[in-house]
Amino acid sequence: MDKKQLLLNAALKLFVEYGFHGTPTSLIAKEAGVANGTLFHYFKTKDELIVALYVDIKSRMSAHVFENARGHATFKETVKEQYLASLYWALDNQLQFRFVEQFKNSPYLAQIAPQEMEASLKPFYDMLHKGIKDKIIKPHPVDMLFTLISSQTYGINQYLIAQNLPKAKQHQVISESFEMLWAMIT
Amino acid sequence: MDKKQLLLNAALKLFVEYGFHGTPTSLIAKEAGVANGTLFHYFKTKDELIVALYVDIKSRMSAHVFENARGHATFKETVKEQYLASLYWALDNQLQFRFVEQFKNSPYLAQIAPQEMEASLKPFYDMLHKGIKDKIIKPHPVDMLFTLISSQTYGINQYLIAQNLPKAKQHQVISESFEMLWAMIT
DNA sequence: TTTACGACTGACTGAACAGTCGGCAAATGT
DNA sequence: ACATTTGCCGACTGTTCAGTCAGTCGTAAA
Known part of the structure; x- marks a missing residue:
């Protein structure tokens, strides 16, 4: 499974539970099982992730x-x-x-x-x-x-x-x- | 007009425009025309303000x-x-x-x-x-x-x-x- | 074998933020 | 007259977080 999708899945789960701003990018990366920086490799900003x-x-x-x-x-x-x-x-x-x-x-x-x-x-x-x-x-x-x-x-x-x-x-x-x-x- | 109500009005306007977490408490206080600490005098936390x-x-x-x-x-x-x-x-x-x-x-x-x-x-x-x-x-x-x-x-x-x-x-x-x-x- | 590339890493940073605190001035009580 | 409380202030702080960056590693082309 590619990491981009893992990040989207993790973000979905956490956003619903804690809200957009209640969810730090670090937590999303952790939940997805990837490194912090990988999130920003796929999405330039947190906002871009949300819209994507x-x-x-x-x-x-x-x-x-x-x-x-x-x-x-x-x-x-x-x-x-x-x-x-x-x-x-x-x-x-x-x-x-x-x-x-x-x-x-x-x-x-x-x-x-x-x-x-x-x-x-x-x-x-x-x-x-x-x-x-x-x-x-x-x-x-x-x-x-x-x-x-x-x-x-x-x-x-x-x-x-x-x-x-x-x-x-x-x-x-x-x-x-x-x-x-x-x-x-x- | 009492400051509590001024704070609620300011918070309403800003929350709708920027979202809960996109609105810093400092901005709410500024918009209401009161000091930063006054917000916390009336509402123990930001969450309490939102719920109130x-x-x-x-x-x-x-x-x-x-x-x-x-x-x-x-x-x-x-x-x-x-x-x-x-x-x-x-x-x-x-x-x-x-x-x-x-x-x-x-x-x-x-x-x-x-x-x-x-x-x-x-x-x-x-x-x-x-x-x-x-x-x-x-x-x-x-x-x-x-x-x-x-x-x-x-x-x-x-x-x-x-x-x-x-x-x-x-x-x-x-x-x-x-x-x-x-x-x-x- | 060497070079180049790009996906991926994670320690790090600067900024922003929620909440604190010591104090002031005016009102209220004695 | 003094004491006490109350409403309010705003500089300050400890923490958290978005985003950076220098570098690793596996692969594949030269």
């Missing part, structure tokens, strides 16, 4: 959602598959999810270029536009719809983590909450 | 929602008033809102006693229970319903801040989004 970690996680998340939710028979099924894929990813990657939330509520977010954000959102916006054009979804602004959908995903994830239900029950909550979501936007 | 700020903001927020949303004719109106009061408070107190979000996604949250949380949630849970008993709201677990409502509030607030719409348009978005929320839970 965010970008890394985001790309993995997008890849997962994209793979598990392409082309379904009906529009509703397509949306549902994306909702499910997002939630299952979040459940299986809680550290990553919590890191992303911490990052989004931190001043580091400003270091992500706006066009990069937009690019990653585009597929979802296009999908929502199609749903409106076909009169399946209510004609609200797509960015408002997107905000509602993602905040609900976030909320249900929080709920599932707090409750710690068995797998079957989890699936039921996710399904039910999707129907509620669907009722909201149609 | 959270508690202070939370109590002001609850007070505002409580004052603006008591006893309305119908159940729906009561819920709506609370939703509106929360959103208008968030719009008028964006620094506070962002601080709270940052706090919730940080390790400091662990320093808030669970029973304190529960106590502040109790009135909302009771209200939701009543709605279910009267068969107005779908019989979902109340904490799930609460999560959905608060994450939607959070989401719409994010949306409103990002869009920066005129007041009238803002009100329209808030109203519409409430109807969507209502469609979801009934």
Whole structure:
């Protein structure tokens, strides 16, 4: 396993536990099992490490959602598959999810270029536009719809983590909450 | 104006801009226009200041929602008033809102006693229970319903801040989004 | 065999920071 | 009038940390 990845893994774990500034680079290096200087060999500064970690996680998340939710028979099924894929990813990657939330509520977010954000959102916006054009979804602004959908995903994830239900029950909550979501936007 | 409040105000502004650990106590004191040591006269440690700020903001927020949303004719109106009061408070107190979000996604949250949380949630849970008993709201677990409502509030607030719409348009978005929320839970 | 290279090391440093402390001045009590 | 407390000050300190740098080691090209 290469040391860059070891450093990212260690950083993820420690950042979630102690926060960005509560985690010294020395501890990250120690946890990764590499020398102090190696961290700065791969990342020029601590900030660069934090941003790199965010970008890394985001790309993995997008890849997962994209793979598990392409082309379904009906529009509703397509949306549902994306909702499910997002939630299952979040459940299986809680550290990553919590890191992303911490990052989004931190001043580091400003270091992500706006066009990069937009690019990653585009597929979802296009999908929502199609749903409106076909009169399946209510004609609200797509960015408002997107905000509602993602905040609900976030909320249900929080709920599932707090409750710690068995797998079957989890699936039921996710399904039910999707129907509620669907009722909201149609 | 007392120095304790000056310190809390300064801390709020700086924490939102630079993050908890990106803000040295010396800068907080400077911004508040008091001496360095005065900060430690009122708050034993920096952590205590952070937690105190959270508690202070939370109590002001609850007070505002409580004052603006008591006893309305119908159940729906009561819920709506609370939703509106929360959103208008968030719009008028964006620094506070962002601080709270940052706090919730940080390790400091662990320093808030669970029973304190529960106590502040109790009135909302009771209200939701009543709605279910009267068969107005779908019989979902109340904490799930609460999560959905608060994450939607959070989401719409994010949306409103990002869009920066005129007041009238803002009100329209808030109203519409409430109807969507209502469609979801009934 | 020699040279060159680049990944990696870890002791080190300068700066920044949280928190201390001795003291001052004004208010409050006696 | 004096004593005591309280609110406040800001220079100071011990520690911690991000980032540096001189150098090691294995590999691979010359």
